[in-house]
Amino acid sequence: MSASEPTPTPIGRTVAVRVPATSANLGPGFDTLGLALSVYDELLVTTLDDDRVEIEVTGQGANAVPLDASHLVVRSMAHAFASVGRRMPGVRLQARNVIPHGRGLGSSGAAVVSGLLAAKGLLEIDGAGSGDGGLVIGDEALLRLATELEGHPDNVAPALFGGLTIAWMDETGPQHKKLLVHRGVSPVVFVPESTMSTSVARSLQPLQVPREDAVFNVSRSALLIAALIQSPELLLAATGDRLHQDYRAQAMPETDRLVRTLRAAGFAAVVSGAGPSVLVLADGPGRRLQAAEVAASVTDTPWDALMLAVDFKGGTVKEYAEGST
CATH class of the missing domain: 3.30.70.890 (GHMP kinase, C-terminal domain)
Structure with missing residues:
Protein backbone atom coordinates (compact mmCIF):
# COMPACT_ATOMS: atom_id res chain seq x y z
CA MET A 1 0.00 0.00 0.00
CA SER A 2 1.46 3.38 -0.97
CA ALA A 3 2.00 6.16 1.55
CA SER A 4 -0.71 8.23 -0.13
CA GLU A 5 -3.40 5.57 0.26
CA PRO A 6 -5.55 5.90 3.39
CA THR A 7 -5.11 3.10 5.91
CA PRO A 8 -8.28 1.00 6.30
CA THR A 9 -10.24 1.64 9.49
CA PRO A 10 -9.11 -0.94 12.08
CA ILE A 11 -11.36 -3.99 12.41
CA GLY A 12 -13.12 -4.65 15.70
CA ARG A 13 -12.98 -1.08 16.99
CA THR A 14 -16.13 0.03 18.82
CA VAL A 15 -17.38 3.52 19.61
CA ALA A 16 -20.21 4.47 21.95
CA VAL A 17 -22.45 7.38 20.94
CA ARG A 18 -25.06 9.26 22.97
CA VAL A 19 -27.28 11.97 21.46
CA PRO A 20 -30.05 14.02 23.12
CA ALA A 21 -33.58 14.68 21.99
CA THR A 22 -34.31 18.20 20.78
CA SER A 23 -37.26 20.52 20.54
CA ALA A 24 -37.18 23.01 17.68
CA ASN A 25 -39.00 26.32 17.13
CA LEU A 26 -39.90 26.87 20.83
CA GLY A 27 -42.93 28.84 19.65
CA PRO A 28 -41.78 31.92 17.72
CA GLY A 29 -38.30 30.76 16.65
CA PHE A 30 -39.45 28.85 13.57
CA ASP A 31 -36.57 26.98 11.87
CA THR A 32 -34.12 28.91 14.04
CA LEU A 33 -34.22 27.99 17.73
CA GLY A 34 -33.65 24.57 19.23
CA LEU A 35 -33.23 23.13 22.72
CA ALA A 36 -31.44 19.92 23.73
CA LEU A 37 -33.37 17.78 26.25
CA SER A 38 -32.32 14.99 28.61
CA VAL A 39 -33.71 12.04 26.66
CA TYR A 40 -31.05 10.09 24.78
CA ASP A 41 -30.55 7.61 21.97
CA GLU A 42 -27.46 5.46 22.47
CA LEU A 43 -25.59 3.19 20.11
CA LEU A 44 -22.51 1.06 19.80
CA VAL A 45 -20.85 0.82 16.39
CA THR A 46 -18.22 -1.85 15.72
CA THR A 47 -16.18 -2.18 12.52
CA LEU A 48 -16.33 -5.55 10.73
CA ASP A 49 -13.87 -7.38 8.50
CA ASP A 50 -16.07 -7.18 5.40
CA ASP A 51 -18.82 -5.00 3.93
CA ARG A 52 -21.65 -6.39 6.04
CA VAL A 53 -24.09 -4.12 7.82
CA GLU A 54 -25.59 -5.68 10.93
CA ILE A 55 -28.22 -3.71 12.83
CA GLU A 56 -29.95 -4.41 16.12
CA VAL A 57 -32.50 -1.88 17.38
CA THR A 58 -34.28 -1.88 20.71
CA GLY A 59 -36.78 0.64 22.03
CA GLN A 60 -38.46 3.28 19.87
CA GLY A 61 -38.92 2.31 16.23
CA ALA A 62 -37.52 -1.18 16.77
CA ASN A 63 -40.04 -2.74 14.42
CA ALA A 64 -40.30 0.17 12.00
CA VAL A 65 -36.80 1.22 10.93
CA PRO A 66 -34.86 -0.54 8.13
CA LEU A 67 -32.19 -3.03 9.19
CA ASP A 68 -29.86 -2.53 6.23
CA ALA A 69 -27.64 0.14 4.68
CA SER A 70 -30.66 2.41 4.19
CA HIS A 71 -30.88 2.93 7.96
CA LEU A 72 -30.43 6.65 8.62
CA VAL A 73 -27.55 6.14 11.06
CA VAL A 74 -25.66 4.03 8.52
CA ARG A 75 -26.36 6.50 5.69
CA SER A 76 -25.07 9.31 7.90
CA MET A 77 -21.90 7.38 8.68
CA ALA A 78 -21.33 6.77 4.98
CA HIS A 79 -21.84 10.48 4.28
CA ALA A 80 -19.17 11.39 6.84
CA PHE A 81 -16.65 8.83 5.53
CA ALA A 82 -17.21 10.05 1.97
CA SER A 83 -16.68 13.67 3.04
CA VAL A 84 -13.07 12.88 4.01
CA GLY A 85 -12.45 10.54 1.09
CA ARG A 86 -12.50 7.36 3.11
CA ARG A 87 -14.24 4.08 2.35
CA MET A 88 -16.68 3.11 5.07
CA PRO A 89 -16.05 -0.34 6.56
CA GLY A 90 -18.71 -2.88 7.36
CA VAL A 91 -20.33 -2.17 10.72
CA ARG A 92 -22.36 -3.75 13.46
CA LEU A 93 -24.78 -1.20 14.90
CA GLN A 94 -26.52 -1.77 18.23
CA ALA A 95 -29.02 1.02 18.84
CA ARG A 96 -31.03 1.71 21.97
CA ASN A 97 -33.65 4.27 20.99
CA VAL A 98 -35.42 6.23 23.70
CA ILE A 99 -36.38 9.39 21.79
CA PRO A 100 -40.00 8.98 20.59
CA HIS A 101 -40.32 8.75 16.80
CA GLY A 102 -42.57 11.12 14.86
CA ARG A 103 -43.44 13.16 17.95
CA GLY A 104 -41.54 16.41 17.34
CA LEU A 105 -38.53 15.56 19.50
CA GLY A 106 -35.85 15.41 16.81
CA SER A 107 -35.57 11.63 16.39
CA SER A 108 -34.38 11.88 12.77
CA GLY A 109 -31.90 14.62 13.67
CA ALA A 110 -30.61 12.45 16.51
CA ALA A 111 -30.11 9.55 14.08
CA VAL A 112 -28.18 11.79 11.69
CA VAL A 113 -25.99 13.15 14.48
CA SER A 114 -25.46 9.64 15.88
CA GLY A 115 -24.14 8.40 12.55
CA LEU A 116 -21.87 11.39 12.06
CA LEU A 117 -20.42 11.14 15.55
CA ALA A 118 -19.88 7.39 15.14
CA ALA A 119 -17.94 8.06 11.94
CA LYS A 120 -16.01 10.88 13.62
CA GLY A 121 -15.04 8.57 16.47
CA LEU A 122 -13.88 5.77 14.19
CA LEU A 123 -11.93 8.13 11.95
CA GLU A 124 -10.21 9.82 14.86
CA ILE A 125 -9.32 6.48 16.45
CA ASP A 126 -7.91 5.49 13.07
CA GLY A 127 -5.83 8.64 12.87
CA ALA A 128 -4.67 8.73 16.49
CA GLY A 129 -0.97 9.47 16.54
CA SER A 130 -0.69 9.51 12.77
CA GLY A 131 -0.54 13.25 12.40
CA ASP A 132 -3.15 13.01 9.66
CA GLY A 133 -5.28 16.03 10.55
CA GLY A 134 -7.65 15.27 7.67
CA LEU A 135 -9.19 12.47 9.74
CA VAL A 136 -10.60 14.88 12.29
CA ILE A 137 -14.12 16.11 11.58
CA GLY A 138 -14.57 19.41 13.39
CA ASP A 139 -17.71 21.08 14.68
CA GLU A 140 -18.23 23.22 11.59
CA ALA A 141 -18.00 20.19 9.32
CA LEU A 142 -20.33 18.16 11.56
CA LEU A 143 -23.00 20.85 11.40
CA ARG A 144 -22.61 21.15 7.63
CA LEU A 145 -22.87 17.41 7.08
CA ALA A 146 -25.83 17.11 9.44
CA THR A 147 -27.66 19.95 7.70
CA GLU A 148 -27.02 18.37 4.29
CA LEU A 149 -28.71 15.20 5.52
CA GLU A 150 -31.50 16.72 7.64
CA GLY A 151 -32.28 19.68 5.38
CA HIS A 152 -32.23 22.32 8.14
CA PRO A 153 -30.02 22.95 11.19
CA ASP A 154 -32.55 23.76 13.94
CA ASN A 155 -32.66 20.21 15.41
CA VAL A 156 -29.17 18.97 14.56
CA ALA A 157 -27.42 22.00 16.09
CA PRO A 158 -28.69 21.39 19.66
CA ALA A 159 -28.29 17.62 19.18
CA LEU A 160 -24.62 18.19 18.35
CA PHE A 161 -23.75 20.96 20.78
CA GLY A 162 -26.37 20.92 23.57
CA GLY A 163 -28.10 23.79 25.32
CA LEU A 164 -30.11 26.42 23.49
CA THR A 165 -28.93 27.01 19.94
CA ILE A 166 -29.66 29.71 17.41
CA ALA A 167 -29.10 28.32 13.91
CA TRP A 168 -28.99 30.17 10.60
CA MET A 169 -27.71 29.84 7.05
CA ASP A 170 -25.35 32.20 5.29
CA GLU A 171 -23.31 32.10 2.09
CA THR A 172 -20.80 29.74 3.70
CA GLY A 173 -23.38 27.26 5.02
CA PRO A 174 -25.09 26.55 8.35
CA GLN A 175 -24.01 28.45 11.45
CA HIS A 176 -24.94 28.24 15.11
CA LYS A 177 -24.57 29.97 18.45
CA LYS A 178 -24.92 27.99 21.66
CA LEU A 179 -26.32 29.67 24.77
CA LEU A 180 -26.61 28.42 28.34
CA VAL A 181 -30.16 28.28 29.69
CA HIS A 182 -31.15 29.82 33.03
CA ARG A 183 -31.16 27.16 35.74
CA GLY A 184 -34.74 28.05 36.65
CA VAL A 185 -36.09 26.82 33.29
Whole structure:
Protein backbone atom coordinates (compact mmCIF):
# COMPACT_ATOMS: atom_id res chain seq x y z
CA MET A 1 0.00 0.00 0.00
CA SER A 2 1.46 3.38 -0.97
CA ALA A 3 2.00 6.16 1.55
CA SER A 4 -0.71 8.23 -0.13
CA GLU A 5 -3.40 5.57 0.26
CA PRO A 6 -5.55 5.90 3.39
CA THR A 7 -5.11 3.10 5.91
CA PRO A 8 -8.28 1.00 6.30
CA THR A 9 -10.24 1.64 9.49
CA PRO A 10 -9.11 -0.94 12.08
CA ILE A 11 -11.36 -3.99 12.41
CA GLY A 12 -13.12 -4.65 15.70
CA ARG A 13 -12.98 -1.08 16.99
CA THR A 14 -16.13 0.03 18.82
CA VAL A 15 -17.38 3.52 19.61
CA ALA A 16 -20.21 4.47 21.95
CA VAL A 17 -22.45 7.38 20.94
CA ARG A 18 -25.06 9.26 22.97
CA VAL A 19 -27.28 11.97 21.46
CA PRO A 20 -30.05 14.02 23.12
CA ALA A 21 -33.58 14.68 21.99
CA THR A 22 -34.31 18.20 20.78
CA SER A 23 -37.26 20.52 20.54
CA ALA A 24 -37.18 23.01 17.68
CA ASN A 25 -39.00 26.32 17.13
CA LEU A 26 -39.90 26.87 20.83
CA GLY A 27 -42.93 28.84 19.65
CA PRO A 28 -41.78 31.92 17.72
CA GLY A 29 -38.30 30.76 16.65
CA PHE A 30 -39.45 28.85 13.57
CA ASP A 31 -36.57 26.98 11.87
CA THR A 32 -34.12 28.91 14.04
CA LEU A 33 -34.22 27.99 17.73
CA GLY A 34 -33.65 24.57 19.23
CA LEU A 35 -33.23 23.13 22.72
CA ALA A 36 -31.44 19.92 23.73
CA LEU A 37 -33.37 17.78 26.25
CA SER A 38 -32.32 14.99 28.61
CA VAL A 39 -33.71 12.04 26.66
CA TYR A 40 -31.05 10.09 24.78
CA ASP A 41 -30.55 7.61 21.97
CA GLU A 42 -27.46 5.46 22.47
CA LEU A 43 -25.59 3.19 20.11
CA LEU A 44 -22.51 1.06 19.80
CA VAL A 45 -20.85 0.82 16.39
CA THR A 46 -18.22 -1.85 15.72
CA THR A 47 -16.18 -2.18 12.52
CA LEU A 48 -16.33 -5.55 10.73
CA ASP A 49 -13.87 -7.38 8.50
CA ASP A 50 -16.07 -7.18 5.40
CA ASP A 51 -18.82 -5.00 3.93
CA ARG A 52 -21.65 -6.39 6.04
CA VAL A 53 -24.09 -4.12 7.82
CA GLU A 54 -25.59 -5.68 10.93
CA ILE A 55 -28.22 -3.71 12.83
CA GLU A 56 -29.95 -4.41 16.12
CA VAL A 57 -32.50 -1.88 17.38
CA THR A 58 -34.28 -1.88 20.71
CA GLY A 59 -36.78 0.64 22.03
CA GLN A 60 -38.46 3.28 19.87
CA GLY A 61 -38.92 2.31 16.23
CA ALA A 62 -37.52 -1.18 16.77
CA ASN A 63 -40.04 -2.74 14.42
CA ALA A 64 -40.30 0.17 12.00
CA VAL A 65 -36.80 1.22 10.93
CA PRO A 66 -34.86 -0.54 8.13
CA LEU A 67 -32.19 -3.03 9.19
CA ASP A 68 -29.86 -2.53 6.23
CA ALA A 69 -27.64 0.14 4.68
CA SER A 70 -30.66 2.41 4.19
CA HIS A 71 -30.88 2.93 7.96
CA LEU A 72 -30.43 6.65 8.62
CA VAL A 73 -27.55 6.14 11.06
CA VAL A 74 -25.66 4.03 8.52
CA ARG A 75 -26.36 6.50 5.69
CA SER A 76 -25.07 9.31 7.90
CA MET A 77 -21.90 7.38 8.68
CA ALA A 78 -21.33 6.77 4.98
CA HIS A 79 -21.84 10.48 4.28
CA ALA A 80 -19.17 11.39 6.84
CA PHE A 81 -16.65 8.83 5.53
CA ALA A 82 -17.21 10.05 1.97
CA SER A 83 -16.68 13.67 3.04
CA VAL A 84 -13.07 12.88 4.01
CA GLY A 85 -12.45 10.54 1.09
CA ARG A 86 -12.50 7.36 3.11
CA ARG A 87 -14.24 4.08 2.35
CA MET A 88 -16.68 3.11 5.07
CA PRO A 89 -16.05 -0.34 6.56
CA GLY A 90 -18.71 -2.88 7.36
CA VAL A 91 -20.33 -2.17 10.72
CA ARG A 92 -22.36 -3.75 13.46
CA LEU A 93 -24.78 -1.20 14.90
CA GLN A 94 -26.52 -1.77 18.23
CA ALA A 95 -29.02 1.02 18.84
CA ARG A 96 -31.03 1.71 21.97
CA ASN A 97 -33.65 4.27 20.99
CA VAL A 98 -35.42 6.23 23.70
CA ILE A 99 -36.38 9.39 21.79
CA PRO A 100 -40.00 8.98 20.59
CA HIS A 101 -40.32 8.75 16.80
CA GLY A 102 -42.57 11.12 14.86
CA ARG A 103 -43.44 13.16 17.95
CA GLY A 104 -41.54 16.41 17.34
CA LEU A 105 -38.53 15.56 19.50
CA GLY A 106 -35.85 15.41 16.81
CA SER A 107 -35.57 11.63 16.39
CA SER A 108 -34.38 11.88 12.77
CA GLY A 109 -31.90 14.62 13.67
CA ALA A 110 -30.61 12.45 16.51
CA ALA A 111 -30.11 9.55 14.08
CA VAL A 112 -28.18 11.79 11.69
CA VAL A 113 -25.99 13.15 14.48
CA SER A 114 -25.46 9.64 15.88
CA GLY A 115 -24.14 8.40 12.55
CA LEU A 116 -21.87 11.39 12.06
CA LEU A 117 -20.42 11.14 15.55
CA ALA A 118 -19.88 7.39 15.14
CA ALA A 119 -17.94 8.06 11.94
CA LYS A 120 -16.01 10.88 13.62
CA GLY A 121 -15.04 8.57 16.47
CA LEU A 122 -13.88 5.77 14.19
CA LEU A 123 -11.93 8.13 11.95
CA GLU A 124 -10.21 9.82 14.86
CA ILE A 125 -9.32 6.48 16.45
CA ASP A 126 -7.91 5.49 13.07
CA GLY A 127 -5.83 8.64 12.87
CA ALA A 128 -4.67 8.73 16.49
CA GLY A 129 -0.97 9.47 16.54
CA SER A 130 -0.69 9.51 12.77
CA GLY A 131 -0.54 13.25 12.40
CA ASP A 132 -3.15 13.01 9.66
CA GLY A 133 -5.28 16.03 10.55
CA GLY A 134 -7.65 15.27 7.67
CA LEU A 135 -9.19 12.47 9.74
CA VAL A 136 -10.60 14.88 12.29
CA ILE A 137 -14.12 16.11 11.58
CA GLY A 138 -14.57 19.41 13.39
CA ASP A 139 -17.71 21.08 14.68
CA GLU A 140 -18.23 23.22 11.59
CA ALA A 141 -18.00 20.19 9.32
CA LEU A 142 -20.33 18.16 11.56
CA LEU A 143 -23.00 20.85 11.40
CA ARG A 144 -22.61 21.15 7.63
CA LEU A 145 -22.87 17.41 7.08
CA ALA A 146 -25.83 17.11 9.44
CA THR A 147 -27.66 19.95 7.70
CA GLU A 148 -27.02 18.37 4.29
CA LEU A 149 -28.71 15.20 5.52
CA GLU A 150 -31.50 16.72 7.64
CA GLY A 151 -32.28 19.68 5.38
CA HIS A 152 -32.23 22.32 8.14
CA PRO A 153 -30.02 22.95 11.19
CA ASP A 154 -32.55 23.76 13.94
CA ASN A 155 -32.66 20.21 15.41
CA VAL A 156 -29.17 18.97 14.56
CA ALA A 157 -27.42 22.00 16.09
CA PRO A 158 -28.69 21.39 19.66
CA ALA A 159 -28.29 17.62 19.18
CA LEU A 160 -24.62 18.19 18.35
CA PHE A 161 -23.75 20.96 20.78
CA GLY A 162 -26.37 20.92 23.57
CA GLY A 163 -28.10 23.79 25.32
CA LEU A 164 -30.11 26.42 23.49
CA THR A 165 -28.93 27.01 19.94
CA ILE A 166 -29.66 29.71 17.41
CA ALA A 167 -29.10 28.32 13.91
CA TRP A 168 -28.99 30.17 10.60
CA MET A 169 -27.71 29.84 7.05
CA ASP A 170 -25.35 32.20 5.29
CA GLU A 171 -23.31 32.10 2.09
CA THR A 172 -20.80 29.74 3.70
CA GLY A 173 -23.38 27.26 5.02
CA PRO A 174 -25.09 26.55 8.35
CA GLN A 175 -24.01 28.45 11.45
CA HIS A 176 -24.94 28.24 15.11
CA LYS A 177 -24.57 29.97 18.45
CA LYS A 178 -24.92 27.99 21.66
CA LEU A 179 -26.32 29.67 24.77
CA LEU A 180 -26.61 28.42 28.34
CA VAL A 181 -30.16 28.28 29.69
CA HIS A 182 -31.15 29.82 33.03
CA ARG A 183 -31.16 27.16 35.74
CA GLY A 184 -34.74 28.05 36.65
CA VAL A 185 -36.09 26.82 33.29
CA SER A 186 -37.73 23.42 33.83
CA PRO A 187 -38.99 21.66 30.68
CA VAL A 188 -41.79 19.15 30.60
CA VAL A 189 -42.88 17.43 27.38
CA PHE A 190 -46.31 15.91 26.91
CA VAL A 191 -46.10 13.07 24.40
CA PRO A 192 -49.24 11.54 22.82
CA GLU A 193 -49.59 8.14 21.18
CA SER A 194 -50.23 9.74 17.78
CA THR A 195 -47.48 10.83 15.39
CA MET A 196 -47.05 13.67 12.91
CA SER A 197 -45.08 13.83 9.68
CA THR A 198 -42.79 16.86 9.49
CA SER A 199 -43.41 17.16 5.75
CA VAL A 200 -47.19 17.14 6.29
CA ALA A 201 -46.90 19.77 9.01
CA ARG A 202 -44.80 22.01 6.77
CA SER A 203 -47.27 21.65 3.89
CA LEU A 204 -49.96 23.31 5.98
CA GLN A 205 -48.12 26.62 6.24
CA PRO A 206 -48.66 29.47 3.77
CA LEU A 207 -45.80 30.80 1.68
CA GLN A 208 -46.55 34.35 2.83
CA VAL A 209 -47.78 35.74 6.14
CA PRO A 210 -49.13 39.17 7.13
CA ARG A 211 -46.51 41.77 8.02
CA GLU A 212 -47.92 42.21 11.53
CA ASP A 213 -47.54 38.49 12.18
CA ALA A 214 -43.91 38.59 11.06
CA VAL A 215 -43.22 41.56 13.34
CA PHE A 216 -44.97 39.75 16.20
CA ASN A 217 -42.69 36.73 15.85
CA VAL A 218 -39.54 38.81 15.50
CA SER A 219 -40.32 40.54 18.80
CA ARG A 220 -41.22 37.30 20.59
CA SER A 221 -38.11 35.50 19.32
CA ALA A 222 -35.90 38.27 20.68
CA LEU A 223 -37.77 38.20 23.98
CA LEU A 224 -37.51 34.41 24.15
CA ILE A 225 -33.71 34.52 24.14
CA ALA A 226 -33.79 36.90 27.10
CA ALA A 227 -36.39 34.77 28.89
CA LEU A 228 -34.44 31.53 28.47
CA ILE A 229 -31.03 32.82 29.50
CA GLN A 230 -31.94 35.53 32.01
CA SER A 231 -35.63 36.09 32.81
CA PRO A 232 -37.76 32.89 32.96
CA GLU A 233 -40.72 34.87 34.28
CA LEU A 234 -41.17 36.22 30.74
CA LEU A 235 -41.52 32.80 29.11
CA LEU A 236 -45.30 32.90 28.62
CA ALA A 237 -45.20 36.19 26.69
CA ALA A 238 -42.01 35.15 24.88
CA THR A 239 -43.45 31.91 23.46
CA GLY A 240 -46.29 33.51 21.50
CA ASP A 241 -46.37 32.54 17.82
CA ARG A 242 -48.30 33.50 14.68
CA LEU A 243 -46.17 31.90 11.95
CA HIS A 244 -46.76 28.16 12.12
CA GLN A 245 -48.71 26.71 15.05
CA ASP A 246 -52.17 28.01 14.14
CA TYR A 247 -51.78 26.79 10.57
CA ARG A 248 -50.85 23.30 11.74
CA ALA A 249 -53.60 23.11 14.34
CA GLN A 250 -56.09 21.47 11.95
CA ALA A 251 -53.86 18.43 11.68
CA MET A 252 -53.32 18.19 15.45
CA PRO A 253 -56.58 19.25 17.17
CA GLU A 254 -55.73 17.61 20.51
CA THR A 255 -52.28 19.19 20.52
CA ASP A 256 -53.80 22.57 19.76
CA ARG A 257 -56.34 22.09 22.53
CA LEU A 258 -53.66 21.21 25.08
CA VAL A 259 -51.44 24.15 24.09
CA ARG A 260 -54.37 26.57 24.40
CA THR A 261 -55.50 25.08 27.73
CA LEU A 262 -52.03 25.31 29.22
CA ARG A 263 -51.42 28.83 27.98
CA ALA A 264 -54.79 29.96 29.32
CA ALA A 265 -53.63 28.61 32.70
CA GLY A 266 -50.43 30.67 32.49
CA PHE A 267 -47.94 28.10 31.22
CA ALA A 268 -45.44 28.69 28.38
CA ALA A 269 -46.71 25.84 26.19
CA VAL A 270 -45.74 25.38 22.53
CA VAL A 271 -45.86 22.67 19.90
CA SER A 272 -42.59 20.74 20.08
CA GLY A 273 -41.03 20.85 16.63
CA ALA A 274 -43.56 19.68 14.06
CA GLY A 275 -45.63 18.08 16.83
CA PRO A 276 -47.73 16.48 18.07
CA SER A 277 -45.88 16.64 21.41
CA VAL A 278 -46.30 19.74 23.56
CA LEU A 279 -43.36 21.41 25.29
CA VAL A 280 -43.86 23.51 28.41
CA LEU A 281 -41.01 25.77 29.50
CA ALA A 282 -41.87 26.13 33.17
CA ASP A 283 -40.10 28.62 35.40
CA GLY A 284 -39.43 26.09 38.14
CA PRO A 285 -39.91 22.38 39.02
CA GLY A 286 -43.09 23.07 40.99
CA ARG A 287 -44.68 24.85 38.07
CA ARG A 288 -44.17 21.94 35.73
CA LEU A 289 -45.94 19.65 38.20
CA GLN A 290 -48.84 22.06 38.06
CA ALA A 291 -48.70 21.93 34.25
CA ALA A 292 -48.93 18.14 34.42
CA GLU A 293 -52.08 18.45 36.52
CA VAL A 294 -53.62 20.73 33.89
CA ALA A 295 -52.63 18.34 31.09
CA ALA A 296 -54.22 15.44 32.97
CA SER A 297 -57.53 17.28 32.78
CA VAL A 298 -57.41 17.16 28.96
CA THR A 299 -58.68 13.59 28.80
CA ASP A 300 -59.46 12.99 25.11
CA THR A 301 -55.82 12.12 24.47
CA PRO A 302 -53.56 10.37 26.99
CA TRP A 303 -50.38 12.40 27.42
CA ASP A 304 -47.14 10.92 28.73
CA ALA A 305 -45.48 13.63 30.82
CA LEU A 306 -41.66 13.64 30.58
CA MET A 307 -40.07 15.77 33.30
CA LEU A 308 -36.76 16.72 31.73
CA ALA A 309 -33.71 18.90 32.09
CA VAL A 310 -31.92 20.95 29.48
CA ASP A 311 -28.99 18.94 28.13
CA PHE A 312 -25.91 21.18 28.08
CA LYS A 313 -23.41 18.71 26.61
CA GLY A 314 -24.90 17.62 23.28
CA GLY A 315 -23.91 14.48 21.42
CA THR A 316 -20.86 12.53 22.61
CA VAL A 317 -18.68 9.77 21.18
CA LYS A 318 -15.97 7.76 22.87
CA GLU A 319 -14.02 4.57 22.27
CA TYR A 320 -15.74 1.63 23.90
CA ALA A 321 -14.24 -1.40 25.57
CA GLU A 322 -16.29 -4.39 26.75
CA GLY A 323 -17.35 -3.88 30.33
CA SER A 324 -16.70 -0.12 30.30
CA THR A 325 -19.34 2.30 31.56
